[in-house]
Amino acid sequence: MPIATKDQYVEMLKRATKGNYAFPAINVTSSSTANAAIEAFAECKTDGIVQVSTGGGAFASGQKLKDEALGAIALAEHCHQIAAKHGILIALHTDHCQAPKVESFLTPLIDETQRRREKGLSNLFSSHMFDGSELPLKENMDIAIALQKRCIKNDILLEVEAGVVGGEEDGVNNEGTPAEKLYTTPEDMVEVARCLRETGPFLFAATFGNVHGVYKPGNVKLKPSILRDGQTAVKKAFGEDASLWLVFHGGSGSSIEEIHETLNYGVVKMNIDTDTQYAYTRAVADYMLKNYDQVLKIDGEVGSKKHYDPRAWMKAGETSMKNRVIQAVRDLKCENRSLLN
Numbered sequence: 093m094p095i096a097t098k099d100q101y102v103e104m105l106k107r108a109t110k111g112n113y114a115f116p117a118i119n120v121t122s123s124s125t126a127n128a129a130i131e132a133f134a135e136c137k138t139d140g141i142v143q144v145s146t147g148g149g150a151f152a153s154g155q156k157l158k159d160e161a162l163g164a165i166a167l168a169e170h171c172h173q174i175a176a177k178h179g180i181l182i183a184l185h186t187d188h189c190q191a192p193k194v195e196s197f198l199t200p201l202i203d204e205t206q207r208r209r210e211k212g213l214s215n216l217f218s219s220h221m222f223d224g225s226e227l228p229l230k231e232n233m234d235i236a237i238a239l240q241k242r243c244i245k246n247d248i249l250l251e252v253e254a255g256v257v258g259g260e261e262d263g264v265n266n267e268g269t270p271a272e273k274l275y276t277t278p279e280d281m282v283e284v285a286r287c288l289r290e291t292g293p294f295l296f297a298a299t300f301g302n303v304h305g306v307y308k309p310g311n312v313k314l315k316p317s318i319l320r321d322g323q324t325a326v327k328k329a330f331g332e333d334a335s336l337w338l339v340f341h342g343g344s345g346s347s348i349e350e351i352h353e354t355l356n357y358g359v360v361k362m363n364i365d366t367d368t369q370y371a372y373t374r375a376v377a378d379y380m381l382k383n384y385d386q387v388l389k390i391d392g393e394v395g396s397k398k399h400y401d402p403r404a405w406m407k408a409g410e411t412s413m414k415n416r417v418i419q420a421v422r423d424l425k426c427e428n429r430s431l432l433n
């Protein structure tokens with residue numbers, strides 16, 4: 093079973109909560125980046141999360157179609173095939189989907205899973221994110237409740253967000269957000285738990301000063317204690333077992349101490365995009381500069397097919413990205429954590 097079933101996914105997250113570790117959730121946009129992520133998890137003998145954003149889906153469908161849902165389906169099918177050969181579990185997830193895109197992105201993806209289940213096949217995706225953080229909390233939760241019901245019926249987990257992750261990622265721009273909106277309040281966390289906990293398990297992206305994209309160290313003022321205080325309030329309201337599965341967005345450039353602190357407060361998934369984007373491109377840039385005379389036809393010469401074959405430089409990018417994912421696995425203390433071991 094290559095892609096985690098709902099029960100396996102829930103078990104992965106339960107063990108992470110208990111063991112104070114988290115799974116990296118790696119954004120992928122192509123078969124090349126998907127393979128880099130899956131191979132990294134396999135090398136670390138750990139299960140992991142691979143995710144597709146709306147922009148990633150559009151890119152994967154090709155520049156002519158730019159079909160976010162279609163590209164996400166194609167990438168997910170690729171991951172199903174490849175993950176099956178690696179002896180670990182991959183949970184497949186979709187990243188930020190804001191309210192205006194629910195109909196064009198989440199609905200067709202859930203429909204696709206439902207169609208597969210009717211044919212006796214496994215789910216296409218293990219979880220989806222609905223990001224209603226730009227809406228008033230009541231509206232955010234109204235949509236989330238309806239989506240969660242549909243997801244649970246199909247053994248899919250839902251991730252939601254309240255509070256705003258700053259910065260810009262994949263066309264979602266929150267750069268002008270006032271600072272106080274970047275921190276989820278304990279009251280908001282209790283309200284999210286109240287709305288969703290009865291229906292089934294869910295993931296929650298709380299914000300504690302996180303910013304998408306990368307900033308020089310010191311520019312991002314993370315307050316992990318926000319998570320601790322929110323969890324304390326949730327447990328006070330609903331009991332010791334009620335603590336939430338938290339997701340860390342916008343963590344590029346965070347210190348290892350800050351990352352480790354969040355693991356103690358219930359972070360079980362950390363999204364990684366900017367850092368792996370850079371790792372891939374860094375190695376490609378290095379390849380191009382070192383092999384300038386081979387990748388280009390200079391002064392009437394013919395270059396070197398062996399060097400300008402895109403596979404040659406994509407391999408360099410993949411290896412570098414894989415190594416960055418391995419680092420993330422170690423940072424999040426999740427080596428050797430596969431349920432299949």
Ligand SMILES: [Zn+2]
Nearest residue numbers: 257341342363
């Ligand atoms: Zn995010």
